[in-house]
Amino acid sequence: MKCKTLHKDLIFFLEKELPEKEMELVKTHLAECSNCALFAEEMKKTLGILEAERSPAVNPFFYTRLKAKIENREPEIKQVFWKPELVRVLQPVLFSVLLILGIYTGIKIGQPTPAQMISVNAADQEIISFLNEMDSEPIEGFLME
Amino acid sequence: MSETEIIRKLQQGNEQAFKELVENYQKLVVNTCFGMVHNIEDAEDIAQEVFIEVFRSIHKFRADSKLSTWLYRMSVNRSLNFIRDNKRSKWFQSFEDSVQSKNAVHENLINKNTDHPGFELENSQRAKLLHEAIDSLPQNQKVAFTLSKYEELSYQEISGVMELSVSSVESLIHRAKKNLQKKLYVCYKKRCI
Ligand SMILES: [Zn+2]
Numbered sequence: 253m254k255c256k257t258l259h260k261d262l263i264f265f266l267e268k269e270l271p272e273k274e275m276e277l278v279k280t281h282l283a284e285c286s287n288c289a290l291f292a293e294e295m296k297k298t299l300g301i302l303e304a305e306r307s308p309a310v311n312p313f314f315y316t317r318l319k320a321k322i323e324n325r326e327p328e329i330k331q332v333f334w335k336p337e338l339v340r341v342l343q344p345v346l347f348s349v350l351l352i353l354g355i356y357t358g359i360k361i362g363q364p365t366p367a368q369m370i371s372v373n374a375a376d377q378e379i380i381s382f383l384n385e386m387d388s389e390p391i392e393g394f395l396m397e
Numbered sequence: 398m399s400e401t402e403i404i405r406k407l408q409q410g411n412e413q414a415f416k417e418l419v420e421n422y423q424k425l426v427v428n429t430c431f432g433m434v435h436n437i438e439d440a441e442d443i444a445q446e447v448f449i450e451v452f453r454s455i456h457k458f459r460a461d462s463k464l465s466t467w468l469y470r471m472s473v474n475r476s477l478n479f480i481r482d483n484k485r486s487k488w489f490q491s492f493e494d495s496v497q498s499k500n501a502v503h504e505n506l507i508n509k510n511t512d513h514p515g516f517e518l519e520n521s522q523r524a525k526l527l528h529e530a531i532d533s534l535p536q537n538q539k540v541a542f543t544l545s546k547y548e549e550l551s552y553q554e555i556s557g558v559m560e561l562s563v564s565s566v567e568s569l570i571h572r573a574k575k576n577l578q579k580k581l582y583v584c585y586k587k588r589c590i
Contacts, residue, residue, distance in 0.1 A: 263578040302547070306546075308427060311427075315423075
């Protein structure tokens with residue numbers, strides 16, 4: 253195997269993706285050629301960085317920061333998102349209050365107050381007494397005059 | 398809470414469901430963004446935008462697709478937007494800023510090896526070289542390679558995220574590795590580390 257051929261496939265050798273036969277050929281060349289072996293070692297170290305970087309530390313303040321960002325910067329989102337909890341509690345309460353108020357006024361309107369009844373009866377009696385007065389005046393009296 | 402339950406409650410506007418979703422997927426989203434931008438602070442900022450988008454558009458989420466596929470796709474797209482916008486504003490970046498961001502890139506690695514200063518420096522140079530090599534790849538090669546290497550996704554899963562055939566993904570990753578090898582060889586010849 254030539255050095256140039258090896259350079260073309262080295263990364264696949266390091267990733268163990270070459271067919272078995274070619275893996276062996278590269279291995280043999282690396283054992284004999286110090287220049288290629290050095291490059292292979294360098295590349296292995298550099299690609300190894302990927303593994304070290306794979307899991308960055310989890311920031312414990314991530315959610316707090318995110319929530320603060322939403323509350324400061326996106327009032328319209330906050331309104332849609334954080335309010336439903338409150339709305340879900342307050343809505344039935346408001347409806348119940350409205351319902352009770354409605355029923356109460358309904359009862360109030362349908363049931364006339366005693367004071368009103370008295371005044372209506374008084375008016376009736378006035379008319380009746382007026383009619384009675386007419387009765388008491390004898391019709392003959394008119395004719396006689 | 399199961400995934401379906403989280404989504405259902407989230408669609409009803411339940412805050413606890415949102416908190417649980419963030420806790421369950423924070424690592425996935427931050428890690429994917431980190432693989433794309435190589436800076437933990439930027440990755441976390443982008444990840445926050447991803448989660449804001451999640452509850453903005455949770456009603457659009459269809460139950461027949463996987464939540465993780467959706468999150469990977471949003472993480473990749475948001476990172477690509479970030480890189481594009483960052484390239485534009487790079488002209489105005491001060492020297493101090495660029496030094497700070499470079500330090501932040503390797504903070505993670507350095508923290509892991511605080512007792513070997515020589516190893517630290519070598520590793521930080523190596524990380525810089527690798528990131529530059531990955532960033533110089535064509536966009537689709539970079540996305541496929543990052544999902545495969547940072548998140549260890551299968552070709553099948555990557556094809557779902559990128560909406561490409563499995564054979565296209567296989568070919569993208571193959572070409573990405575060839576290109577990386579070429580760049581690393583040029584660097585080795587120049588003794589850039
Ligand atoms: Zn050789």
